[in-house]
Amino acid sequence: MAGFIGSNIVLRLLRTGARVVGVDNVNEYYNPRLKEYRLGLIEDTAKQSSDTWLFVHGDLADRELVNRVFQKETPSIVVNLAVQAGVRYTVAK
Numbered sequence: 001m002a003g004f005i006g007s008n009i010v011l012r013l014l015r016t017g018a019r020v021v022g023v024d025n026v027n028e029y030y031n032p033r034l035k036e037y038r039l040g041l042i043e044d045t046a047k048q049s050s051d052t053w054l055f056v057h058g059d060l061a062d063r064e065l066v067n068r069v070f071q072k073e074t075p076s077i078v079v080n081l082a083v084q085a086g087v088r089y090t091v092a093k
Contacts, residue, residue, distance in 0.1 A: 001055075002026055002035035006081040007042060010053075014045050015046065019052040020071045023066070025059040 001010060001022035013020050022042070026035045039055065046053035054073070058065045060082045 001081065002038050003030075003081065003083075004038075007038035009044050009079065009081070011045055013079055014049065014053060019049070021054045021056065021069065021075065023056045023058055023069060024082075026057060058086070 001007065001024040003024075006022070006024070010022055024035070024039075025073050026032055026039075031045075042053060056065070056069055060066060060080070
């Protein structure tokens with residue numbers, strides 16, 4: 001969600017009036033400053049309109065977290081863009 005594609009989708013959705021809940025662990029695999037910058041752009045866009053935005057700092061591999069988010073927010077559409085670049089890194093975890 002804080003990656004290039006995810007952040008641009010969130011920005012587009014916010015501009016169309018959608019309620020958006022984003023989950024990202026903002027890990028250090030790529031520069032966290034870049035991710036924080038993108039989150040700032042999303043926050044600014046959400047503040048400038050009547051759109052609703054909720055950011056959840058967490059890992060989609062955390063089943064309990066995902067269940068809590070789904071129970072509380074009851075999304076009607078889910079877009080999963082979570083990826084981990086580098087298969088070896090993912091398998092090693």
